[in-house]
Amino acid sequence: MLTWRRSRRHAPDPVHVVPEAPPAVARTPADERAAADVEAAAEDYLRLFHAENPGAGDPRERLREVRQEIARTGTYTHTPSELVFGARVAWRNSGRCIGRLYWRSLRVRDRRYVTTAEGIAVECVNHLRDAAPARRIRPTITVFPQERPGVPGPRIWNEQLIRYAGYRTADGSVVGDPRYVAFTEMLRGLGWPGGPGSPFDVLPLAISVGEGPPLLSTLPGDAVLEVALSHPVHSWFEELGLRWHAVPVISNMCLEIGGVCYRAAPFNGWYMGTEIGARNLADTDRYDLTPLIARRLGLNTGTDRSLWRDYAMVELNAAVLHSFERAGVTMTDHHTESRHFLMHLEREEKAGRVCPADWSWIVPPMSASATPVFHRYYEDRRMTPNFVHHPDSLERGLGRSCGPGS
Ligand code: ARG
Numbered sequence: 001m002l003t004w005r006r007s008r009r010h011a012p013d014p015v016h017v018v019p020e021a022p023p024a025v026a027r028t029p030a031d032e033r034a035a036a037d038v039e040a041a042a043e044d045y046l047r048l049f050h051a052e053n054p055g056a057g058d059p060r061e062r063l064r065e066v067r068q069e070i071a072r073t074g075t076y077t078h079t080p081s082e083l084v085f086g087a088r089v090a091w092r093n094s095g096r097c098i099g100r101l102y103w104r105s106l107r108v109r110d111r112r113y114v115t116t117a118e119g120i121a122v123e124c125v126n127h128l129r130d131a132a133p134a135r136r137i138r139p140t141i142t143v144f145p146q147e148r149p150g151v152p153g154p155r156i157w158n159e160q161l162i163r164y165a166g167y168r169t170a171d172g173s174v175v176g177d178p179r180y181v182a183f184t185e186m187l188r189g190l191g192w193p194g195g196p197g198s199p200f201d202v203l204p205l206a207i208s209v210g211e212g213p214p215l216l217s218t219l220p221g222d223a224v225l226e227v228a229l230s231h232p233v234h235s236w237f238e239e240l241g242l243r244w245h246a247v248p249v250i251s252n253m254c255l256e257i258g259g260v261c262y263r264a265a266p267f268n269g270w271y272m273g274t275e276i277g278a279r280n281l282a283d284t285d286r287y288d289l290t291p292l293i294a295r296r297l298g299l300n301t302g303t304d305r306s307l308w309r310d311y312a313m314v315e316l317n318a319a320v321l322h323s324f325e326r327a328g329v330t331m332t333d334h335h336t337e338s339r340h341f342l343m344h345l346e347r348e349e350k351a352g353r354v355c356p357a358d359w360s361w362i363v364p365p366m367s368a369s370a371t372p373v374f375h376r377y378y379e380d381r382r383m384t385p386n387f388v389h390h391p392d393s394l395e396r397g398l399g400r401s402c403g404p405g406s
Helices: 029-052 059-073 080-092 100-105 117-131 178-189 235-240 273-280 290-296 308-327 334-350 391-397
Strands: 107-110 140-143 154-156 166-168 174-176 205-209 215-217 226-228 243-245 254-257 260-262 386-388
Touching: 029 059, 029 080, 080 100, 080 107, 080 140, 080 254, 080 386, 100 334, 107 117, 117 140, 117 154, 117 205, 117 215, 166 178, 174 178, 226 308, 235 290, 273 308, 290 308
Parallel strands: 107 140
Antiparallel strands: 154 205, 166 174, 205 215, 226 243, 254 260, 254 386
């Protein structure tokens, strides 16, 4: 793995320090209010944890301990089991995710002791290797240090650990993923020399700890599992040279558990085919491939009513599912996953829980009404633990800001 900084001489390696003692500065009323909020959220979470994990001991004792730690430091430290359960429930509460049937199987890599940007880069690479042994993808999260008053905790700037660069060319068109044109330019401004210029150049990771420029770190090839796309029937499809990465690892969302923010906590499941075939490769502001595929299929693109977009999209999705299957890489399809989601919903109801769900995200982007999730409504409400987007992370992930943020 190659790592470099633009201004190594001027920017000393920032080191994340977990304070043992209270900060030496006086507490302001705002600090007191923040501590009270953390305490309230901690109580709610610990009650949930103990209610669902009856073997975990006396909650009152744990609550006393946590209150003391909050009074001393403004926050508190989860036990390993509180962290594991919190991460799993954050997934269970993710109203946009159709794949939650498997929430209990989430593997949690506790890396709260890794405090340098270099160490975090290494653990991101280890996450990628660990999440897909022999092409079987395992839902996995790696948790890096939490935020503490006055110590912001590490950040991974990329939206996902693996994403493709977007290069704007002289004629205004884009080579690669148009979603990441600004992010790619920002990385170049930070010293990344750029990739070979293919439509699928993997971006380096940008990781910061505290203020100052991020560490840029390229991913070693063996950590980036990719699938080249071919079609079950049309042999010309392979010549298009399309591919996609196998593991979607979201890396700029905050894992929020009981008032504690883990801003760097990359997590992955496996792909549902439509995410690639009906969105990443098809959206007009992404790879926009349906016109090309429609032409190769010999469809009449001169009229909407030939349904050329629809036919092209189906063939693209057939290619995605076929290629992952052939490569032995875990992937689900929208029909199977819709059924699984309704099973999950039923299980949650039986357990006496609300399963929050956002219809506009749960319903697949293709053949919506052919899946059972289309034909009903869901209750949606914000529940914690959860994965949340902080505005500054969203902006950085799209290259719209390059400050350290809040
Ligand atoms: N839709 C995103 C993408 O195409 C990934 C989101 C998470 N997906 C998942 N199957 N866990 O990269």
